[in-house]
């Protein structure tokens with residue numbers, strides 16, 4: 452028998468950064484087919500695209516969009532951190548990037564929300 | 570410092586459970602002191618491992634309140650703020666009995682990562698001269714103090730997910746050896762640590778680096794191995 456770790460073993464910034472990166476990556480990957488389908492609507496002529504764009508104006512869809520933008524900001528900055536760790540000169544686990552990544556995603560989220568309201 | 574500690578200790582082999590003991594709280598007490606107290610004063614059938622008691626041998630690692638630690642140098646004051654301890658054997662390794670794990674696969678993986686130095690000179694040759702400030706020598710220095718305690722291995726999620734993964738300690742060892750300019754097995758070793766059971770399986774979760782009691786950074790060595798492998802591959806193709 453082997454014991455397995457629980458959250459107490461995992462509770463440190465770099466592990467949460469991993470989880471954030473993995474989850475945001477999964478959600479973004481699931482969204483991609485939808486994204487291409489929406490773009491594909493343009494091929495069916497203006498009416499089809501307009502119909503879709505009208506649907507996209509719903510507040511729930513807007514909220515979904517807002518979530519995607521935040522996830523994208525998280526995934527992008529988190530990915531840069533990983534690249535720095537793997538390819539840059541070693542300088543610790545770059546936890547400042549984890550904080551920066553969360554901060555930037557929050558700022559992007561607020562900016563996007565403002566643009567939605569305005 | 571007269572109150573008692575409430576200590577839960579894993580008892581059993583394949584099947585088992587936590588037993589609770591009361592242990593007097595003493596000044597400057599380490600977690601290993603607590604385990605030793607139980608074994609000497611309360612229940613002599615408790616099995617655990619230690620040797621040096623000063624953080625050199627690497628045999629005393631256990632899971633303390635959910636986190637892998639070297640128990641001989643972990644003060645109770647640091648980990649049992651509320652007077653409670655939960656002591657279990659290391660994760661990711663088969664349990665032999667109580668707090669003792671079977672470390673064979675941990676060390677077998679060092680061997681698989683070619684963790685042994687092999688030089689090309691004999692005692693008749695002159696000393697090798699390695700510049701202390703060279704990049705390689707500094708990379709060796711950063712990783713060489715490993716005591717083989719297994720705290721990193723027990724903490725790594727990738728080891729739990731992929732039992733064949735070599736793990737942080739073996740890869741850290743391999744990294745110190747590929748940077749040893751006297752070693753003659755660099756190419757074979759790079760081959761041994763590549764791929765899905767090797768450095769490319771690491772997800773940079775960095776729990777190993779967080780938990781290493783010697784404050785080594787296996788994550789750095791693993792990233793170094795990935796870079797080196799990428800470079801050798803590119804050079805081979807060029």
Ligand code: SF4
Pocket residue numbers: 724725726727728736737770771772773774775776777778787788791
């Ligand atoms: S950095 Fe790699 S080796 Fe270390 S804990 Fe994470 S996955 Fe395991």
Ligand code: SF4
Pocket residue numbers: 714715716717718719720721722737738741780781782783784785787
């Ligand atoms: S790298 Fe650190 S945690 Fe891992 S076995 Fe060596 S000393 Fe222990």
Ligand code: FES
Pocket residue numbers: 619620621622623624625626627628629630639640641642
């Ligand atoms: S007993 Fe040797 S390291 Fe703890």
